[in-house]
Amino acid sequence: MLDTLVAGLLRGNVYALGAVGISxxxxxxxxxxxxxxxFFGLGAxxxxxxxxxxxxPFWLALPxxxxxxxxxxxxxxxxxxxxxxxxxxxxxxxxxYAVSQILDNASQLAFTAQFRVFPKVLPTSNLHVGSMRFGxxxxxxxxxxxxxxxxxxxxxxxxxxxxxxxxTAQDQEAALQVGIPVGLVQHLSFVIASALGGLAGVFxxxxxGVANPTSGLTTGMTAFVAAxxxxxxxLVGAVVGGFVLGIVExxxxxxxxxxxxxxxxxxxxxxxxxxxxxxxxxxxxxxATEPLTGTFLGxxxxxxxxxxxxxxxxxxxxxxxPFVADDYVLTTGTQVLVYAVIAAGFxxxxxxxxxxxxxxxxxxxxxxxxxxxxxxxLHVSFWVALPVAGLVAAVIASILSSPVxxxxxxxxxxxxxxxxxxxVAVIQLVLPQGIYGIPVPTWAGTPLSTPRAxxxxxxxxxxxxxxVTWRLRASHLGKVISSVGSDxxxxxxxxxxxRDYKALAFAVSAFFAGIGGSLLAHxxxxxxxxxxxxxxxxxxxxxxxxGGVSLPYGAVVGSLVLIGAMELLRFxxxxxxxxxxxxxxxxxxxxxxxxxxxxx
Amino acid sequence: MSDLLALEDVHVSYGPFHAxxxxxxxxxxxxxVSLLGxxxxxxxxxxxxxxxxxxxxxxxxxxxxEDVTHRSTAHRVRAGISSVPEAxxxxxxxxxxxxxxxxxxxxxxRAGVADDLDRMRELFPRLAERRRQQAGTLSxxxxxxxxxxxxxxxxxxxxxxDEPTMGLAPRLVDQVLDEIARLNRExxxxxxxxxxxxxLALSIASRGYVLATGQIALRGTAAxxxxxxxxxxxxxxxAVPA
Numbered sequence: 001m002l003d004t005l006v007a008g009l010l011r012g013n014v015y016a017l018g019a020v021g022i023s024x025x026x027x028x029x030x031x032x033x034x035x036x037x038x039f040f041g042l043g044a045x046x047x048x049x050x051x052x053x054x055x056x057p058f059w060l061a062l063p064x065x066x067x068x069x070x071x072x073x074x075x076x077x078x079x080x081x082x083x084x085x086x087x088x089x090x091x092x093x094x095x096x097y098a099v100s101q102i103l104d105n106a107s108q109l110a111f112t113a114q115f116r117v118f119p120k121v122l123p124t125s126n127l128h129v130g131s132m133r134f135g136x137x138x139x140x141x142x143x144x145x146x147x148x149x150x151x152x153x154x155x156x157x158x159x160x161x162x163x164x165x166x167x168t169a170q171d172q173e174a175a176l177q178v179g180i181p182v183g184l185v186q187h188l189s190f191v192i193a194s195a196l197g198g199l200a201g202v203f204x205x206x207x208x209g210v211a212n213p214t215s216g217l218t219t220g221m222t223a224f225v226a227a228x229x230x231x232x233x234x235l236v237g238a239v240v241g242g243f244v245l246g247i248v249e250x251x252x253x254x255x256x257x258x259x260x261x262x263x264x265x266x267x268x269x270x271x272x273x274x275x276x277x278x279x280x281x282x283x284x285x286x287x288a289t290e291p292l293t294g295t296f297l298g299x300x301x302x303x304x305x306x307x308x309x310x311x312x313x314x315x316x317x318x319x320x321x322p323f324v325a326d327d328y329v330l331t332t333g334t335q336v337l338v339y340a341v342i343a344a345g346f347x348x349x350x351x352x353x354x355x356x357x358x359x360x361x362x363x364x365x366x367x368x369x370x371x372x373x374x375x376x377x378l379h380v381s382f383w384v385a386l387p388v389a390g391l392v393a394a395v396i397a398s399i400l401s402s403p404v405x406x407x408x409x410x411x412x413x414x415x416x417x418x419x420x421x422x423x424v425a426v427i428q429l430v431l432p433q434g435i436y437g438i439p440v441p442t443w444a445g446t447p448l449s450t451p452r453a454x455x456x457x458x459x460x461x462x463x464x465x466x467x468v469t470w471r472l473r474a475s476h477l478g479k480v481i482s483s484v485g486s487d488x489x490x491x492x493x494x495x496x497x498x499r500d501y502k503a504l505a506f507a508v509s510a511f512f513a514g515i516g517g518s519l520l521a522h523x524x525x526x527x528x529x530x531x532x533x534x535x536x537x538x539x540x541x542x543x544x545x546x547g548g549v550s551l552p553y554g555a556v557v558g559s560l561v562l563i564g565a566m567e568l569l570r571f572x573x574x575x576x577x578x579x580x581x582x583x584x585x586x587x588x589x590x591x592x593x594x595x596x597x598x599x600x
Numbered sequence: 601m602s603d604l605l606a607l608e609d610v611h612v613s614y615g616p617f618h619a620x621x622x623x624x625x626x627x628x629x630x631x632x633v634s635l636l637g638x639x640x641x642x643x644x645x646x647x648x649x650x651x652x653x654x655x656x657x658x659x660x661x662x663x664x665x666e667d668v669t670h671r672s673t674a675h676r677v678r679a680g681i682s683s684v685p686e687a688x689x690x691x692x693x694x695x696x697x698x699x700x701x702x703x704x705x706x707x708x709x710r711a712g713v714a715d716d717l718d719r720m721r722e723l724f725p726r727l728a729e730r731r732r733q734q735a736g737t738l739s740x741x742x743x744x745x746x747x748x749x750x751x752x753x754x755x756x757x758x759x760x761x762d763e764p765t766m767g768l769a770p771r772l773v774d775q776v777l778d779e780i781a782r783l784n785r786e787x788x789x790x791x792x793x794x795x796x797x798x799x800l801a802l803s804i805a806s807r808g809y810v811l812a813t814g815q816i817a818l819r820g821t822a823a824x825x826x827x828x829x830x831x832x833x834x835x836x837x838x839a840v841p842a
Contacts, residue, residue, distance in 0.1 A: 166691070167705075175702070176653060176673050179705050179706040
């Protein structure tokens with residue numbers, strides 16, 4: 001009992017450090033900074049590198065880690081966040097998501113993905129109170145955090161620069177007008193936040209004893225939830241949220257095991273968003289002042305495409321390619337087609353309803369598992385399982401996301417990311433070992449097991465998907481959904497039930513994600529939870545944004561470039577992710593409407 | 601006499617929208633000047649151009665003779681311009697005292713700032729009473745006072761006020777205008793008063809400009825403008841050659 005409480009405090013300690021950084025940056029820039037998440041993993045790896053590899057003493061390594069993280073944080077702000085934040089906060093958030101993927105994978109390239117044993121720099125169980133054991137290490141961590149927090153609050157309360165940070169967070173325009181150099185204040189906030197992230201990362205590995213480059217995203221998400229729990233933008237709230245979440249999580253894990261962690265974390269997030277969207281100490285208006293939907297998506301007009309292109313593309317992609325190309329190209333082609341199906345469906349949510357959902361891996365996983373289980377255990381035909389997979393994905397994803405649609409701005413993106421992650425976490429809890437031997441589809445008795453057969457099936461499904469999304473856009477329903485995306489307030493004022501239509505758009509997208517998941521499952525014949533990562537979600541978003549969020553055929557082009565070209569160039573997985581990240585940042589920065597859209 | 605503030609043929613665009621098309625105006629030392637105009641006539645954009653909150657595409661902004669067209673807002677505040685933003689915009693979760701100190705952000709003379717803090721408390725006794733209260737909890741009139749006092753904390757030679765009477769009860773409107781006139785008299789600080797309500801603004805100003813569709817449509821002394829029938833036409837959006 002007491003042990004669990006101490007474990008919770010130590011975890012909470014780390015979350016609090018991270019959450020303060022997230023809240024600080026959110027306060028002064030109004031951007032949720034995913035890049036911050038990477039500093040947890042990076043801090044851990046750098047500390048491991050300096051201490052275990054270079055043999056530096058820990059007390060020298062620690063400030064070095066902080067300096068490197070602070071410098072990288074500054075770079076991220078100068079190069080990516082600040083140029084976008086003023087005009088397109090949502091685009092800035094997406095870019096930070098891409099940056100976090102780039103940082104994680106660069107760190108993986110540098111340090112490899114394996115778990116490294118973190119050197120024991122301080123004794124971990126040399127002290128005890130009653131029957132409870134703890135170490136100097138734990139005391140030092142809590143002591144450093146307490147010092148940092150007290151220092152920070154004194155700085156923010158009494159320091160001239162600290163007051164400028166608060167003023168900027170409360171009213172950026174007014175801060176500018178009294179002569180506060182808001183740009184410098186924002187840079188400084190990034191530096192502080194990144195250093196705090198690095199510190200938290202070092203503490204995680206001190207506490208857990210191992211370091212891993214990709215550990216950042218999970219810890220980061222948890223720290224973000226802590227910040228949201230306390231109230232985004234409120235620094236006291238971030239500390240409170242960090243400790244509360246750490247303790248809740250520790251007790252949850254002691255009851256239900258370690259796999260329950262993500263579920264607990266996202267359950268907390270959803271409850272906060274529904275019950276008290278401003279967080280424990282934040283104010284609700286904090287959310288109301290965020291940008292509404294629409295923002296940067298769907299601006300500009302599509303490039304004019306000559307009419308003959310459509311039949312030509314259909315003949316080329318659907319008839320010529322399958323009979324000319326070799327198996328390697330066709331296998332790549334199936335991936336392109338499946339992602340095009342998922343992404344084309346996603347344009348309804350992202351392009352029409354104007355909601356940048358970040359958790360599409362969730363419905364994709366539901367579709368894959370539904371289809372696999374139906375065909376394997378109930379011996380249902382693939383052709384029946386395919387649409388059922390879509391329906392089940394739509395229903396489950398809609399139910400789980402239903403609390404999300406009442407919230408606004410960045411919260412929607414994060415909440416959907418949370419829902420998607422939680423879905424995969426639940427699957428991992430129930431079926432951790434994956435499913436083997438998923439039957440291949442058959443057609444009139446013959447198994448469709450060649451790349452060519454898969455290609456033709458996928459191409460057919462894509463043609464149907466494009467037809468449906470195309471018809472939907474032209475329908476009355478489609479126009480109502482688009483009205484929600486282009487001006488939510490106006491739509492609401494015209495009597496459109498905005499929440500319901502967003503949910504409906506998401507259900508349509510989840511349906512096609514489920515279909516895509518089913519196609520993938522039957523092609524791979526093996527699935528496990530590690531396939532359906534946040535990266536998969538990022539990929540779907542990147543494809544759609546690259547092709548133009550409001551163009552279903554743009555999804556095909558995006559998929560062709562991002563999946564096809566990357567495969568044919570034979571990028572390694574890490575390089576590929578870095579490339580996705582760079583593409584996303586560059587497109588969002590220079591062609592926010594997508595490559596097929598000309599901005600006015 | 602050289603002007604304290606001078607705009608010369610200033611152009612500002614937002615994308616394809618040409619918001620200011622060659623605005624020229626001057627404010628002399630210790631003068632109250634009104635900048636009038638209807639909705640979307642370019643008043644707020646002119647303010648932004650003066651304060652350095654928007655990019656000036658062509659033309660020059662001069663402060664006491666210095667070309668500040670491409671200087672930062674912070675630089676301009678140090679050089680003597682300060683502002684009372686539209687809709688007051690105090691820092692709601694900072695105390696009254698902290699708000700005042702924020703106004704002196706660009707200053708480095710600690711003793712002088714402390715003196716000015718005392719002076720503001722004398723000038724605005726209501727603010728002295730509420731010095732430790734959060735600014736967001738003040739009444740609308742008190743917030744307006746705080747915004748004005750905050751603007752004065754940088755020891756400006758010119759204060760730009762963006763619709764200081766907006767959203768205030770009619771009784772308070774007169775009070776705020778009297779207050780502005782008093783500060784101008786007692787401190788000798790020049791005021792550029794951006795207003796929609798022409799007659800009120802001209803009642804305390806010595807001169808005025810009327811903006812319409814991004815151009816100066818009329819200019820003159822307060823008395824001339826008050827008598828000019830064209831001022832009403834300008835408000836209806838028809839550009840009238842000055």
